Amino acid sequence: MLSAILASGLAVGAVYALIGVTYNVMFSASRVMSFTAGQLGMLGGVFGALFISRLGLPGVVGFALTLAACALVGVITEIVAVRPVLGRLEQHLYVLSTLAFALMIQQFTAIEWSTEPQPFPRLFGIGSGGPFDEKFWLPLLACAAVIVGLELLYRRTLVGRAFLAIAEDNFAARALGLPERNLRIASFALAGVIGGLAGFAGGELLLANFANGGVLNFYGFVPVALGGLGNSRGAVVGGLALGVFQQAANFTVGGVFASVAVFVVFIVVLLAAPSGLFGPQQARRV
Amino acid sequence: MMTLTRRGFALGTAGAAAAMALARPAIAQSEPIRIGWLGSLTGPLAAPGVGFDRGMKWALAEVNGAGGVKGRHVEIIVRDTQGDPTKAVNATQELISRQKVHAMWGPGNSGEALATTPIMARQKMPDLHPCVVNSLIDPEKYPNAFRLAPSNTQWDDAVRHYTLDIVRAKDVAVIGDSTGYGTSAVKDSVANFKKDGANVVYQATIDPNTSDVTPDMLRMRDSGAKALVIWSVTTGLNSRLMNARAAIKWDVPIIGHPALGTGEVGKLVDKPANWENVYMVGYRSCSYGADGKLPARSQEFVDKIKGKIELADTSLWWVLCAVDAVNVITRAVAETGSTAPEALIGAWNKLDPYPGLFGNYRFSPTQHNGYPTDEVVMSAANSQRDLVGLGCEEQTKGWGRGRAPTCLLRPC
Numbered sequence: 001m002l003s004a005i006l007a008s009g010l011a012v013g014a015v016y017a018l019i020g021v022t023y024n025v026m027f028s029a030s031r032v033m034s035f036t037a038g039q040l041g042m043l044g045g046v047f048g049a050l051f052i053s054r055l056g057l058p059g060v061v062g063f064a065l066t067l068a069a070c071a072l073v074g075v076i077t078e079i080v081a082v083r084p085v086l087g088r089l090e091q092h093l094y095v096l097s098t099l100a101f102a103l104m105i106q107q108f109t110a111i112e113w114s115t116e117p118q119p120f121p122r123l124f125g126i127g128s129g130g131p132f133d134e135k136f137w138l139p140l141l142a143c144a145a146v147i148v149g150l151e152l153l154y155r156r157t158l159v160g161r162a163f164l165a166i167a168e169d170n171f172a173a174r175a176l177g178l179p180e181r182n183l184r185i186a187s188f189a190l191a192g193v194i195g196g197l198a199g200f201a202g203g204e205l206l207l208a209n210f211a212n213g214g215v216l217n218f219y220g221f222v223p224v225a226l227g228g229l230g231n232s233r234g235a236v237v238g239g240l241a242l243g244v245f246q247q248a249a250n251f252t253v254g255g256v257f258a259s260v261a262v263f264v265v266f267i268v269v270l271l272a273a274p275s276g277l278f279g280p281q282q283a284r285r286v
Numbered sequence: 287m288m289t290l291t292r293r294g295f296a297l298g299t300a301g302a303a304a305a306m307a308l309a310r311p312a313i314a315q316s317e318p319i320r321i322g323w324l325g326s327l328t329g330p331l332a333a334p335g336v337g338f339d340r341g342m343k344w345a346l347a348e349v350n351g352a353g354g355v356k357g358r359h360v361e362i363i364v365r366d367t368q369g370d371p372t373k374a375v376n377a378t379q380e381l382i383s384r385q386k387v388h389a390m391w392g393p394g395n396s397g398e399a400l401a402t403t404p405i406m407a408r409q410k411m412p413d414l415h416p417c418v419v420n421s422l423i424d425p426e427k428y429p430n431a432f433r434l435a436p437s438n439t440q441w442d443d444a445v446r447h448y449t450l451d452i453v454r455a456k457d458v459a460v461i462g463d464s465t466g467y468g469t470s471a472v473k474d475s476v477a478n479f480k481k482d483g484a485n486v487v488y489q490a491t492i493d494p495n496t497s498d499v500t501p502d503m504l505r506m507r508d509s510g511a512k513a514l515v516i517w518s519v520t521t522g523l524n525s526r527l528m529n530a531r532a533a534i535k536w537d538v539p540i541i542g543h544p545a546l547g548t549g550e551v552g553k554l555v556d557k558p559a560n561w562e563n564v565y566m567v568g569y570r571s572c573s574y575g576a577d578g579k580l581p582a583r584s585q586e587f588v589d590k591i592k593g594k595i596e597l598a599d600t601s602l603w604w605v606l607c608a609v610d611a612v613n614v615i616t617r618a619v620a621e622t623g624s625t626a627p628e629a630l631i632g633a634w635n636k637l638d639p640y641p642g643l644f645g646n647y648r649f650s651p652t653q654h655n656g657y658p659t660d661e662v663v664m665s666a667a668n669s670q671r672d673l674v675g676l677g678c679e680e681q682t683k684g685w686g687r688g689r690a691p692t693c694l695l696r697p698c
Contacts, residue, residue: 001504004534008498107328115332116550116599117522129533129556206497207522207554211329215495250501254490256464258501 005247007131011205013243014139015041018146018198019220020227020235022191026074026082028167028230029187031089034098036077038217039105040070040192042210044199045120046113049208052121059123066200067193074192077101078185102217109210117211120203135204142201146194147236163187167230219246222266228276238277318359319619321612322381324367324374324392324402331369331465331494333521333548335394337604338416339364340595342391344605345612355616356623362612363387367398371466374398375405382409388625391415391611395519396422397466403428412618412630414611416604419470423654430627432634432649434607434614434642436657441543441567442475445515448565448664449541450484455513459488459506461527462517468494471517471543479515487511494520503530507538516542525554532560540564540667547667549599561668568665571644572602587643603644610642 022037047069051062081101085093127133153160165173166183174180198216199206206212222242227234245265249258269277323342326335342362349360363385365377374393381387389412393399396419406413407428415422416435423433449455460475462468469491476486488509492502506514514531518524524546531538540546546566555561571584580588587606591597595605617640618633619625637656639646647656 001508004500004504008500012497110328115328115336117525117554119553129529133533202497209495209522211495215497247498247501250496250499251504254502254505256491256493259493 003131007136009244009247011136013240014143015202017236017239020223022195025191029184032094036102039213040195041199041216042213044196045203045208048200070196071189071192074188078188106213117207117209138201228278234278318361320387322387322390323364326369327366329368337600338608341605341608345609371401378402410627432654459511460515463494464491500530519545521550528560564667566667570661606644
């Protein structure tokens with residue numbers, strides 16, 4: 001019983017964590033909370049099912065195409081919903097623009113794909129529904145890969161350091177000659193890849209369903225708030241904790257009360273630590 | 287030059303007004319018959335709406351293809367309510383006030399109908415709907431509303447009797463989705479199980495978008511349930527419950543809502559075995575009989591629509607029920623020669639019986655629940671054959687103990 005709760009809790013939590021990281025990657029480059037993060041997760045599942053199940057492409061090709069398609073959606077988000085409002089960040093117009101674009105993505109998917117959940121293909125055929133089924137460990141594997149990948153990108157590559165530079169001080173980075181706009185576009189493409197990976201890895205659990213976008217937007221935001229805005233490590237810890245707590249609440253109180261329990265804890269945590277459990281990234285002298 | 291006197295102007299105006307008044311019935315009798323259709327066509331509750339929509343479109347093409355009703359063309363004005371009661375209320379008001387529809391079909395789910403039924407009653411709008419919540423039909427409060435499907439009581443009776451008398455499970459878990467329909471169905475079902483002496487060991491409503499219901503399933507198993515009764519139209523939730531049951535290796539029977547047997551559930555279960563030991567409310571008109579045949583009317587319809595209406599991802603009853611809705615409305619117009627609300631409602635109050643595709647409906651001024659109880663059956667959810675019917679062999683008629691003569695169909 002404990003293993004079942006842990007398996008599903010960690011798996012769902014890993015998907016939430018990845019959506020939280022998606023929020024953060026977009027935020028770091030633009031100071032915009034883009035509410036398309038959950039839709040990118042939804043699209044990861046839908047594109048995966050489309051390429052592999054409907055079009056019959058091999059899993060590897062379907063996976064690569066899914067990530068590419070989600071990266072493209074990330075770039076379009078930057079051009080359509082973020083760039084036009086960057087000059088007026090203090091008016092929070094991005095809330096409207098990104099929410100509107102997210103709704104457009106969701107409705108378009110509902111019309112073109114299906115309003116009913118569609119099956120996501122079994123990728124490796126490992127496990128038979130128990131705690132060690134691939135649908136539980138694939139999101140965890142994806143989450144681990146993203147953490148390692150981001151660490152390597154940010155610490156070991158010039159491009160990664162440039163990302164960090166514009167995240168820390170946009171004006172100073174531009175003054176140093178860094179191509180801020182191109183780096184922002186690349187960040188949104190990277191966010192698209194991470195969001196798409198979340199949906200693809202969690203596809204067997206969440207199914208390919210247009211309605212997942214709203215759910216992921218909502219529950220993916222919680223780890224960002226819990227872990228601290230812009231703090232991806234905090235988002236991962238917050239996401240995993242949220243998933244396990246949610247499933248434990250499902251088991252102990254059940255039904256719709258589980259959602260109530262999750263948000264009671266969320267509000268209590270934010271009252272106690274308004275900047276999140278891990279706080280925002282600290283400013284430092286450079 | 288002719289001068290216009292005050293008397294001439296007054297006479298001319300009165301004459302024009304009289305001519306317009308005389309012309310109005312003629313205009314009314316040639317204008318299209320407008321049917322409003324409040325369908326949940328997108329969103330997690332869209333499965334029935336999509337099926338109903340296919341039936342509506344088919345019936346519309348048939349009626350207009352045959353020249354309409356006494357030369358009057360039929361129009362269906364669709365509004366997608368997305369399963370949201372607020373949108374359904376707005377659409378209802380728009381269809382009545384701006385589109386001036388003559389009759390309404392829908393909404394397609396009870397949560398929305400709970401909000402729209404009083405509004406339609408105030409506007410005296412003739413309304414046919416397939417929603418099962420009992421309180422939606424009350425000829426005194428809502429003399430304009432008629433049900434073309436079983437009531438929740440009829441579904442609930444069939445499911446409860448099957449659980450207690452055939453499966454012989456006394457300890458039951460009753461769950462539903464967290465919509466207006468699911469919440470209300472769980473409440474009624476629990477009360478009726480308790481009234482019949484059953485032990486309801488677990489009851490809950492679950493968010494239809496919940497990604498993993500393993501914890502809920504574990505709770506039900508720990509509560510000692512010997513049967514799970516499910517009231518949800520959400521194919522995603524229904525299939526997840528079946529998959530979670532298999533994952534924890536718990537072979538408990540699942541009994542309940544007709545949506546447990548839709549083609550979409552078949553696509554979403556991890557393996558076909560997960561769909562075993564699941565029983566759903568079905569209908570005689572959509573089931574194979576002891577002779578292995580569908581009822582003649584249904585078979586004729588299925589032959590006619592072959593290759594034209596997709597049935598693989600829906601339920602035949604949703605399609606049939608919507609076809610009947612259009613036919614019941616147009617028949618009332620044909621009989622009375624009018625689209626006035628009182629004419630349509632009066633004609634429906636005298637339908638006794640109306641041999642529809644989905645059922646033989648009977649209405650009277652005091653009974654607006656039109657679906658006959660003896661046409662409600664229970665079927666194995668995975669026994670769909672040729673993508674149309676369920677069950678194949680009549681096993682039991684009647685339930686003993688003086689209960690409703692619902693019949694059970696054994697899976698093929």
